[in-house]
Amino acid sequence: MASPLSSASAFLLLSLSALFVISPVHSLTCTSQSFTNxxxxxxxxxxxxxxxxxxWTYDQSNSSLSIAFIAPPPKSDGWIAWAINPTGTGMKGAQTLLAFKSDGDAMTVKTYNIKEIGPITESKISFEVWDLSAESDGGVMRLFAKVKVPGNAQTVNQVWQVGPSITAGLPDQHELQTANLNAKTTLSLVGEQMASPSGADSRTKMKNIHGILNVVSWGILFPIGAIVARYMRTFESADPAWFYLHVLCQVSAYAIGVAGWGIGLKLGSESEGVQFTDHRNIGIALFCLATVQNVKQSSPSIIFGTRKATSISGRGYSTVETKSTNNLYLPAVNGKALPTAMPCS
Structure with missing residues (x-):
């Protein structure tokens, strides 16, 4: 009779073996994959x-491209798509092959010429295609096709996508996550394929720059400028340093914020069919409020060499006029400049 220890060891070994044998196809690299046909x-x-x-296999003699596209849809009744875009790098203009389950477990492949961002209908694409087929197994779909590409083409812009479901024979919208929006690369038909980009593409870099600039501006410099004006002005030893530090923070924050805001507008104009309404409205509101604040503070008296300041006398405040000396604004009483600047009113 086997001991409990040996039985447990055998069970553990069997479990570990199962983990290696029953591994999903999409967890492998492409060089480890094979096809039922x-x-x-x-x-x-x-x-x-x-x-x-x-x-893929590219036959230069007849400019045909044989492809097998493999992807796991979000749900078992979802869809996968692969496309060539002859006019751009995104979804608009993509000549698309889309595979899904049409009747029970039967797979079908349809073509879509995506002219605009939005709901799509089956249509003929600009490339000749044949030998269309698809299969599904283990949560993964495979799409097979042969495509006639331009004879002088050395690269093509490829786009791919996955979606959750099919309604009345039409694909429902895919998710708008970063991975979905950036599912595109250039495919080399001649020579070795360049390595897949591991880092963010240019659009992702622009998004990162947009976020960093706005965090530095609205999240760091503007609050610091407000804190300096609110609390440092009460210390005589910090006068007039607090004022110039306050101005430096506010002006820098505004300039950086405008740069981040402009990048956001650029990104928004390039995101056809994708709108982040709340995010956009918050950005516009921040820009308007910051602009009004800076215009209000930049009065003509400051521009032309004088500004108003308040001197602290106990708990009371008195307003005095200031004159500029070597571009530094110092308070003046009866035409005589005082040695230090007083807090702005």
Missing amino acids: NAVYKQCLDLPRLSSYLH
């Missing part, structure tokens, strides 16, 4: 987003 492709690529893979 025994198809073989010359090249393959682990696509950088959506856990997707592309296998």
Whole structure:
């Protein structure tokens, strides 16, 4: 009779073996994948987003591209799509092949010429395609096709996507996460394929810059400027340093904030079909309030060399006129400049 220890060891070994044997296809690299139809492709690529893979063979003699696109849809009754975009790098203009379950477990492939961002309908694409087929197994869908590409093409812009469901034979909208919006690369038809981009693309970098600039401006410099004006002005030893520190923080914050705001407008104009209404409205409101504040503070008296300041006398305040000396604004009483600047009213 086997001991409990040996039985436990055998069970553990069996469990570990199962983990290696029963592993999902999309967890492998493309070089480890095979197909039920025994198809073989010359090249393959682990696509950088959506856990997707592309296998392809390009025949220069007839400009045909044989592809196998593999991806896991968000849900079992979802869809996967692969496209070539001859006019751009995004979804608009993409000549799309889309695979989904049409009747029960039966897979079908349809073509879509995506002319505008929004709901799409089945339509003929600008490339000749044949041998369209698809299969689904283990939560992963595979799309097979042959595409006629321009004879002189050395690269093509590819776009891929996955979606959650099909309604009345039409694909429902995919998610708008970063991975979905950036599922696009350039595919090399001649020579070795360049390595998949591991870092963020230019649009993601712009988003990061937009976020950093706005955090520094609205989240750091503006609050520091307000704190300096509120609390440091009560210390005589900090006069007039607090004033110039306050101005430096406010002006720098405004300049950096405007730069971040402008980048946000640029990103918004390039995101066709995707709108972040609340985010945009908050940004516009911050810009308007900051602009009004700076215009209000930049009165003509400051621009032309005089400003009003208040001197602290006990708990009371008295207003005095200031004159500029070497571009430094110092308070003046009866035409005589005082040695230090007083807090602005």
